[in-house]
Amino acid sequence: MVAVDPPPREAAAAPPAMKRSASFDRVPEEARRILHRLAGELWGGDVDPAALAxxxxxxxxxxxxFRITWPGGGGGEGEGEGDHRKVLVRIYGQGVEVFFDRADEVRTFECMSRHGQGPRLLGRFPNGRIEEFINARTLSAADLRDAEISSLIAKKLREFHDLDMPGPKNVSLWQRLRRWLEEARGRCSPEEARQFSLEKLGDEIAMLDIALSGVDQRVGFCHNDLQYGNIMIYEETRQVTLIDYEYASFNPVAFDIANHFCEMSADYHSATPHVLDFTKYPGIDEQRRFVQTYLSSSGENPSDAEVEHLLGLIAKYSLASHIFWGLWGIISGHVNKNIDFEYQEYARQRFDQYWKTKDQTLGSKSN
Structure with missing residues (x-):
C-alpha cells in the first residue's frame, strides 16, 4: 500500500523530533512525517522511528x-546489519519539470513497479517522494565495460523495451528535442545562444528527423537515460534492474542503445564529473557483441544483416543523443541550482562531439 500523507484538516502537526545527521536539514518536514509513519508500518516496534540517519x-x-536508515532491531527481514531498514528519499530538482511531466513520470514509476521493475513507491510529498530501497549495488563507470555485466544490461534492456506500457506509443524524441530547443533559446543570453549555435540546431533536428524517421526500425518503451547510476545489480543472483524513469518514453530502441553507448564516456563520480572522455565510446566489436546479445535475448537468431542494420541506426542516433543531452545541460544550468555540476561545460562537450562526428556518422549505411 502506498503511504501518502493525508491533507491537513486544521493546523499541521509539528514533525516528530528526529536524530540529526549531516543531510537531515535537506529532508522536508512533510517527508519526515511520512518517514516516521513508514518506520512503524514497515517494521513495527522493531525500530525507533525518530532514530533515523x-x-x-x-x-x-x-x-x-538521500538514503534513510533506521538502526538496530531483532529478527525478521531486518536481521543482522539491518539492510532492510532503509528507504530512499528523492527531492525533485528545481525547474526540472521543463524536461518531463511529473505526473506522467509517477504513473510510469507505479506501472513499472506493477511489472516487477525497480522499487516500490512508498510515499509522496510536494517536491519529492519516498521509494523502496533496493538492496543491490549501483553500477560504476567501469562496470559498463565488463563483458558479463554488459551482456546482462543488453538482455535487461530488451526486456524493458518489450514492456507493454499504457498510453500512446508515439515516438517522443523529435518533439521533445524541439521543445527543449525553444526552452533553451528562451533562457540563454544572445552570447550563450551564439556559443552553442542554437540558431542552427532547429535545422539539425529536422535533418535527423527526416533521415531517421523513414527507415525500418523498432520502437519500444525506452529508458532514455541509461547511464551507469541508473543500473543496479544483485550480486548473488546477477540480476540487473533499471531505475529512475523520469525521461522514459516510447522511442526508437536504437536511440536508447546509442545513448547507453555515449554514457560509457562519463564518470559522474570522478573529481570532474562533468568531463566526458569520448575515447571510451565502445569500439565496433564491443558494440556488435552488445547488439547481438540484445537481439538474441528474446530467443531470436539475428542475421548479420539485422545486426549491422541496428549498428548503423545506433551510430546515427548517437548524434540525437548529443543534441538531447546538450540541450538538457543548457537548460539545467539555468534552472537547477541545487546540484553541484558544471552543466554548461557538459553541454559544450556534447555539442562539440555532435559537430565533430556528424559528417562521418551520416556517411554510414543503415539500410
Missing part, C-alpha cells in the same frame, strides 16, 4: 537523493 547519495544530476 540521513546520508546523501552522490552522482545524481537531476534530483537530490
Amino acid at each position: 540521513v546520508s546523501q547519495l552522490k552522482g545524481a544530476m537531476t534530483n537530490e537523493v
Whole structure:
C-alpha cells in the first residue's frame, strides 16, 4: 500500500523530533512525517522511528537523493546489519519539470513497479517522494565495460523495451528535442545562444528527423537515460534492474542503445564529473557483441544483416543523443541550482562531439 500523507484538516502537526545527521536539514518536514509513519508500518516496534540517519547519495544530476536508515532491531527481514531498514528519499530538482511531466513520470514509476521493475513507491510529498530501497549495488563507470555485466544490461534492456506500457506509443524524441530547443533559446543570453549555435540546431533536428524517421526500425518503451547510476545489480543472483524513469518514453530502441553507448564516456563520480572522455565510446566489436546479445535475448537468431542494420541506426542516433543531452545541460544550468555540476561545460562537450562526428556518422549505411 502506498503511504501518502493525508491533507491537513486544521493546523499541521509539528514533525516528530528526529536524530540529526549531516543531510537531515535537506529532508522536508512533510517527508519526515511520512518517514516516521513508514518506520512503524514497515517494521513495527522493531525500530525507533525518530532514530533515523540521513546520508546523501552522490552522482545524481537531476534530483537530490538521500538514503534513510533506521538502526538496530531483532529478527525478521531486518536481521543482522539491518539492510532492510532503509528507504530512499528523492527531492525533485528545481525547474526540472521543463524536461518531463511529473505526473506522467509517477504513473510510469507505479506501472513499472506493477511489472516487477525497480522499487516500490512508498510515499509522496510536494517536491519529492519516498521509494523502496533496493538492496543491490549501483553500477560504476567501469562496470559498463565488463563483458558479463554488459551482456546482462543488453538482455535487461530488451526486456524493458518489450514492456507493454499504457498510453500512446508515439515516438517522443523529435518533439521533445524541439521543445527543449525553444526552452533553451528562451533562457540563454544572445552570447550563450551564439556559443552553442542554437540558431542552427532547429535545422539539425529536422535533418535527423527526416533521415531517421523513414527507415525500418523498432520502437519500444525506452529508458532514455541509461547511464551507469541508473543500473543496479544483485550480486548473488546477477540480476540487473533499471531505475529512475523520469525521461522514459516510447522511442526508437536504437536511440536508447546509442545513448547507453555515449554514457560509457562519463564518470559522474570522478573529481570532474562533468568531463566526458569520448575515447571510451565502445569500439565496433564491443558494440556488435552488445547488439547481438540484445537481439538474441528474446530467443531470436539475428542475421548479420539485422545486426549491422541496428549498428548503423545506433551510430546515427548517437548524434540525437548529443543534441538531447546538450540541450538538457543548457537548460539545467539555468534552472537547477541545487546540484553541484558544471552543466554548461557538459553541454559544450556534447555539442562539440555532435559537430565533430556528424559528417562521418551520416556517411554510414543503415539500410
